[in-house]
Amino acid sequence: MRASLASKSAAALKTQSHVAPLKTKLKNGLSVVAQDNNGAVSQLILAFRAGSRYQSVTQQGLVHHIRNFVGRDVQSYPGLQLVWSSAASGGQLNSFASRDVFGVQMSVPRDKADYALSILGQVAAQPAFKPWEMEDDVLPTIHADLAQKTARAVVFEDIHRAAFRNDSLGFSLYSSKDQIGAFKSEELQEFARKHFVSGNGVLVGVNVDSGTLQQYGEENGAIRDGIAVMNHGAYFRGGDHRRFARGDDVHIMIAGAGAPVGDVKSLAAQHVLLAHIGQSSPLNSRILGSSSSSEIDAFGASYDGSGLIGAYLHTSGAKAESAVKKTVEALRAAKIQNLEECKRRAINEIHFTRESSLLSGYEHATNALYKGPDASELLAEIQKVDQSAVDRFVKNAFERLAISAYGNHSTVPYSDEI
Amino acid sequence: MASQAASKAIQFAYNGTIASTLRKFAWTNLWGGREYGLQFHDTYFEPAPEVTEALRRLNLKEPHVFDQRKIRLSRAHTLALHGEKLPKAEWTQWDQESWYLKPYLDEIEKEKKARAETSGLIPPYEMKQH
Numbered sequence: 001m002r003a004s005l006a007s008k009s010a011a012a013l014k015t016q017s018h019v020a021p022l023k024t025k026l027k028n029g030l031s032v033v034a035q036d037n038n039g040a041v042s043q044l045i046l047a048f049r050a051g052s053r054y055q056s057v058t059q060q061g062l063v064h065h066i067r068n069f070v071g072r073d074v075q076s077y078p079g080l081q082l083v084w085s086s087a088a089s090g091g092q093l094n095s096f097a098s099r100d101v102f103g104v105q106m107s108v109p110r111d112k113a114d115y116a117l118s119i120l121g122q123v124a125a126q127p128a129f130k131p132w133e134m135e136d137d138v139l140p141t142i143h144a145d146l147a148q149k150t151a152r153a154v155v156f157e158d159i160h161r162a163a164f165r166n167d168s169l170g171f172s173l174y175s176s177k178d179q180i181g182a183f184k185s186e187e188l189q190e191f192a193r194k195h196f197v198s199g200n201g202v203l204v205g206v207n208v209d210s211g212t213l214q215q216y217g218e219e220n221g222a223i224r225d226g227i228a229v230m231n232h233g234a235y236f237r238g239g240d241h242r243r244f245a246r247g248d249d250v251h252i253m254i255a256g257a258g259a260p261v262g263d264v265k266s267l268a269a270q271h272v273l274l275a276h277i278g279q280s281s282p283l284n285s286r287i288l289g290s291s292s293s294s295e296i297d298a299f300g301a302s303y304d305g306s307g308l309i310g311a312y313l314h315t316s317g318a319k320a321e322s323a324v325k326k327t328v329e330a331l332r333a334a335k336i337q338n339l340e341e342c343k344r345r346a347i348n349e350i351h352f353t354r355e356s357s358l359l360s361g362y363e364h365a366t367n368a369l370y371k372g373p374d375a376s377e378l379l380a381e382i383q384k385v386d387q388s389a390v391d392r393f394v395k396n397a398f399e400r401l402a403i404s405a406y407g408n409h410s411t412v413p414y415s416d417e418i
Numbered sequence: 419m420a421s422q423a424a425s426k427a428i429q430f431a432y433n434g435t436i437a438s439t440l441r442k443f444a445w446t447n448l449w450g451g452r453e454y455g456l457q458f459h460d461t462y463f464e465p466a467p468e469v470t471e472a473l474r475r476l477n478l479k480e481p482h483v484f485d486q487r488k489i490r491l492s493r494a495h496t497l498a499l500h501g502e503k504l505p506k507a508e509w510t511q512w513d514q515e516s517w518y519l520k521p522y523l524d525e526i527e528k529e530k531k532a533r534a535e536t537s538g539l540i541p542p543y544e545m546k547q548h
Contacts, residue, residue, distance in 0.1 A: 078529055084536035131478035132471075185479070 020376065021364055022210045028225050029199030030217045033364040034210035042113040043357045045204040046124040046223075047103025047365040050195035053168040053231050053303070061175025062191060063097050065134075065183055068141045070095035070104055072133045074126040079133075086119045093123065099160070099169055100231075100261075100304050101366055102195075107358065113208045114216070121222030125196045129188040134181070142180050149174065151251040151406055152312060154243065156299075158404035159253040162241035162415075163308055167234035197226025202368040206357040233305045238400035242409045250320050250407035251313070254327055256397035258300050258307030261366065264373040267302065268381035269393035270309055271346040274300050276336045277311065278345075296327065304370045309397055317408035324403070328418050332398045339387055346382050350375055420512075428517045442512060452510045453503040454494035459519040460487055472522035483518050 021035040052063045071093060072079040086093050091108035104124035108116040157172040164170035201223060205213040217223075236257035259266030277298045300309040311331065315323045336342055353359045354375050366372055373381070401415040421442040422433070430437070446452070451461050462469050477484040497503060533539060 078532045080529070080536055081532045130475075132475045135478070 021374070023368065024214060026198070026214065026217050028218070028223075029197075029227065030223060031202040031368045032210075032213050032217045033202060033204045033368050034208060034213050035206050035360065035364065036210070037207055037357060039207040039357055040110055041357065042108050042110050042116070042208045043204075043206040043361040044106045044108065044113065044116055044120050044208065045103055045361050045365050046120050046201060047101050047204070047369065048124075048195050048197075048201040049100065049229055049231070049369050050102035050191070050200070051098050051100040052171045052173050053099045053234070054191075054195060054229060055168060055171055057168075059183070059187070059191070060171050061179035062183055062188065063102060064142060064145070064173065064175040065138060066127070066129075066188060066191065067095045067097045067102065068138045068145070069127055069129055069133070069188070070123060072137060073128045073130050074122045075128050076126065077122060079123075082119050082123055086116060089115055091116050091119070093119075096362075097173060098366075099171075099173065101369060103365060105358070105361065110207055113205070114212050117205075117208075117212070117216045118220070118222075121216070121220045125201075125223040127188075127192055127196075129185045129192070131185045134185065139181050142175055146174060146177060146180075151314075155251045155253040155312065155404045155406050158241040158243065158406065159255050159308065159310070159402055162239045162404045163236050163255055163257075163402035164234050164306070165237050165239055167237075168232060169234035169303060169306065193224075194226075195229055196223070198223045199225070199227040200229050202365050204361050204364045204368070206361045206364070231304060234303070236306050236308070236400070236402070238402045238415055240402070240414050241404045242412070243406045244409065245407050247407055249314065249316050250405055250409050250412060252315070252320065252324060252403065252405045252409075252412060253299075253310060253312050254324065254331070255299075255308040255310030255402045256331070256400070258309035258397060259302055259393075260305050260307050261302045261370045261372040262304070264377055264381050265389070266307075266393060267373065267378060268346075268385050269389050270300055270302070270307070270397075271349070271378070271382055272336070272339070272342050272385050272390055273309065273334060273393060273397075274298050275342040275345040275349070276334060277331065296323075302372075308402075310402075317411060320405075320409070321411040321413060324413055325418065328398070328401065332394065334390075334394050336387065336390055339385075339390070343382055343385060347379055350379055350382075428520050430520075445512070445515065451494075453506075454497055455504050455508060455510055456490055456494050457487075457510060457515055457518070459517055460490055460494075462519060468523060468526050469519070471526055472519045475522045475525075476519065480518075487518075 019036055021033050024032045026032060050063065050066075052060075055062050071083050074082065083093060086106065086108070089108060089112040091106050091112065094105045096103055096105060104120060106116050106120050153174075157174065161170045161172070198217075203213060203217050238257075259270040261267075295314045296311055298309075298311050301307055311327050313320075313323055313327060353363065360375070363372075363375065367374065401418060403412065403415045405412045421435075421438040430441070445458065449458065449461075451458065464470060464473065473484070476487075
């Protein structure tokens with residue numbers, strides 16, 4: 001049975017015919033990535049190197065304000081008109097931000113893609129940040145965002161603060177409550193002037209004609225000319241960050257130094273390791289026992305120059321100490337019994353991501369801005385991963401740890417105690 | 419030409435020779451704010467929702483202009499209270515006149531039009547309970 005499955009999967013590997021994305025860099029500095037899966041819905045993304053790591057120390061929370069301003073007035077058009085016309089064409093407009101990247105994404109039926117591109121350029125690259133819109137429209141949405149944060153999101157932001165300490169990569173994607181409304185329109189405009197420029201951005205189109213994309217990239221008046229903005233770099237330092245909250249349970253994240261976006265070999269090893277320690281693996285039951293009223297799952301995050309890999313625990317305060325110690329033990333001594341199975345699972349995950357035009361659009365945007373590897377490159381590298389590569393990765397990753405805890409953290413050990 | 423708007427950025431609906439001459443004539447002779455040192459938009463009907471909103475936006479975006487307006491109005495009210503007027507040399511001159519609310523009023527009108535053409539939703543400033 002296993003042999004036939006293996007031969008079937010080998011056949012599947014051979015017959016896959018994902019068209020490689022077409023990548024160009026225009027004269028004005030804008031990167032353009034086009035991939036045509038012959039789907040009926042186009043995914044358009046205009047993204048810039050303007051994530052939360054590009055904030056200065058006093059600007060923490062600025063990107064959250066900018067993200068919530070998308071869809072409001074732009075320099076030459078009322079926001080309502082743009083959003084309404086995109087909806088009238090069947091489009092959906094979303095803004096997104098990570099620590100590295102800020103962008104606007106539009107999903108639109110294929111025949112309206114060129115009209116949608118013109119809207120996208122205006123919405124993403126020409127925000128007006130009008131002061132009255134800040135008061136009336138944007139600040140309430142930021143309050144709503146903070147109210148909807150889950151506990152896992154809180155520890156996820158905190159683990160970056162713990163891991164990267166004073167580096168800007170440690171800044172949160174969310175604005176803190178007392179920073180809401182602390183930014184004047186001029187400060188937002190200054191940030192946009194510096195970051196929303198052609199040399200700093202990428203235009204991604206999945207299921208769009210590449211000629212249309214390139215023509216828009218060259219001829220549009222929306223994205224001003226400018227040079228790329230460099231970040232200060234960051235490396236994993238490790239540490240702790242804790243928040244107290246009443247209650248019996250505690251949410252914990254434990255992380256080690258993961259693979260940066262540009263390092264394809266480390267990324268491949270990280271994917272294989274994540275497949276091993278992921279949700280459906282034996283790690284779960286071994287650590288927490290059969291009576292698990294707790295949850296554990298793995299996470300990985302890759303940024304420019306550094307990354308994180310680790311596990312998230314949700315457990316009661318009484319079991320926290322043993323759960324953390326056992327998790328760290330299991331992470332540091334991760335012995336992968338069935339390497340081929342983990343590699344297969346990692347490869348499958350990448351295939352599933354490639355199937356979604358939206359997710360592959362986001363991947364293209366990040367890879368274009370930060371010289372990350374293509375999906376096919378990553379797949380080839382995962383095939384080459386061997387036991388020694390994974391062992392090396394594990395040793396480097398979990399040498400120092402970062403731990404963030406939210407809740408009843410009184411028994412959670414500190415990172416230097418483990 | 420002399421009777422065009424002092425600030426080149428301000429464009430009215432009618433900007434030709436006749437219209438601008440009439441405008442200057444009306445501003446000089448038919449409006450009473452000059453002798454109190456006021457500008458025309460100081461005396462615009464404030465309770466109208468469009469003007470209220472334009473003044474709010476002016477305060478947010480150009481607080482210095484809003485403060486100067488407040489000072490002019492305060493001085494004019496004090497004069498009127500005492501039954502006085504400024505000496506003719508200190509009356510507002512044509513080149514000092516700036517229609518500072520015009521851009522905001524234009525934007526509000528455009529928003530109303532966009533709202534009517536799209537969703538018909540009431541704008542936030544009219545939804546506020548005062």
